[in-house]
Amino acid sequence: MSAAQPGVDEKRLPGIRITYCTQCQWLLRAGWMAQELLSTFGTDLGEVTLVPGTGGIFTISCNEVLVWDRKRDGGFPDAAKVKQLVRDVIDPDRDLGHADRKTKA
Incomplete structure (x- = not known):
């Protein structure tokens, strides 16, 4: 039996997956979006993954x-x-x- 890592919650934290088109050179856009999400949700996220793709893809998934x-x-x-x-x-x-107040106006 192994000891739990300090600071690691038993509950699995949500994951974000950003798939971006390398042909369209959308890496910077994907990276910026990852930064925005990490800045807002911080340690409430377990991971943010950037996934290279092709064909004009740009998708964002959270917990599938x-x-x-x-x-x-x-x-x-x-x-x-x-x-x-x-x-x-x-x-x-x-x-x-x-971010919420702006859309409620």
Whole structure:
């Protein structure tokens, strides 16, 4: 039996997967979105994974739930929208502060 790692919660933390098109050179966009999510959710996320793809793909999934697809949803989301979509999957009651107030107006 091994000892639990210090600071590691028994509950598995949510994971984010951002798949981006290398042909379209969307790595910087994917990296920026990962940074935004990590800045907002911090240690409430278990991981953020960047996955290279082709064919114009740009998708964001949270716990296997597709929250954004560039083709399905029509382009690229702003950071506030992605934060809301991720929040709705991992903690629907969480207040995102200014990101929520902007859309309620």
